[in-house]
Amino acid sequence: ALDLLAPDLPRLIAHRGLSATAPENTLAAVRAAHAAGISWVELDVQLLGDGTPVIWHDRDVKRCSNGRGRLAEMTVAEARRLDAGGWFAPGYAGEGMAGLEEMLALLVEREMGVNLELKVNRGHDPERLAEAAVPAVMAALPPHRCLLSSFDARALARCRALAGPERLALGALFKRLPGDWAAQARAVKAWSVHADWRRLDEARARAVKAAGHALVCYTANDPSAFAPRWAWGVDAVISDDPRVFDGVDGSR
Ligand code: G3P
Numbered sequence: 001a002l003d004l005l006a007p008d009l010p011r012l013i014a015h016r017g018l019s020a021t022a023p024e025n026t027l028a029a030v031r032a033a034h035a036a037g038i039s040w041v042e043l044d045v046q047l048l049g050d051g052t053p054v055i056w057h058d059r060d061v062k063r064c065s066n067g068r069g070r071l072a073e074m075t076v077a078e079a080r081r082l083d084a085g086g087w088f089a090p091g092y093a094g095e096g097m098a099g100l101e102e103m104l105a106l107l108v109e110r111e112m113g114v115n116l117e118l119k120v121n122r123g124h125d126p127e128r129l130a131e132a133a134v135p136a137v138m139a140a141l142p143p144h145r146c147l148l149s150s151f152d153a154r155a156l157a158r159c160r161a162l163a164g165p166e167r168l169a170l171g172a173l174f175k176r177l178p179g180d181w182a183a184q185a186r187a188v189k190a191w192s193v194h195a196d197w198r199r200l201d202e203a204r205a206r207a208v209k210a211a212g213h214a215l216v217c218y219t220a221n222d223p224s225a226f227a228p229r230w231a232w233g234v235d236a237v238i239s240d241d242p243r244v245f246d247g248v249d250g251s252r
């Protein structure tokens with residue numbers, strides 16, 4: 001294994017919180033994961049126009065709120081007025097967009113871990129995002145309960161410049177693993193490599209393990225279809241509903 005800080009990553013992680021049963025990336029989705037006995041969540045973080053880090057996936061608020069507009073053009077006062085729960089189910093109406101700080105406070109309170117994905121949407125600055133996220137996460141959570149990941153190499157490089165590999169675990173996130181995945185992971189001293197499970201082949205999976213990385217797959221919701229991949233050395237699966245994996249094949 002690589003000489004890097006290794007977080008206590010469980011086999012199953014709830015994608016955007018327990019997004020199968022609660023509005024994604026909200027405090028409610030993290031409470032739902034906790035209530036289901038899931039100890040780690042994957043969450044997306046990005047910056048509003050005023051620089052406030054928030055837990056949100058899309059570039060705009062249309063899909064997951066009752067409002068409209070791009071995050072890059074929004075202040076925290078405007079974001080606070082949105083209903084980010086009612087779109088999912090009436091019972092979640094009034095759930096707000098979560099700020100990174102309040103989300104971290106909830107994770108601390110519930111003693112949970114987080115794979116925080118630095119989501120660099122079009123027009124956003126990857127370095128500014130890393131500069132907001134890294135100090136906040138490191139101040140709140142013990143190092144073995146956080147893993148910062150990104151598709152964006154500049155965001156990862158900035159994270160690594162802000163915190164050394166003995167203090168902060170990073171994950172290099174890919175769709176299909178590119179030919180130079182190993183060089184990219186090495187460049188930021190990534191602890192883990194994350195891949196879309198549908199586009200992962202056995203040879204690349206085994207190569208990731210041989211290079212000493214943890215291997216994380218997203219977003220798998222069908223445990224039987226996923227099953228053969230556990231034997232390839234997959235360490236963790238990010239799922240909208242990890243409960244469906246309970247006791248299925250290699251997941252426990
Ligand atoms: O972190 C894994 C996964 O969340 C990446 O894709 O679009 O769900 O953020 P997405």
Ligand code: MG
Nearest residue numbers: 042043044117
């Ligand atoms: Mg994500």
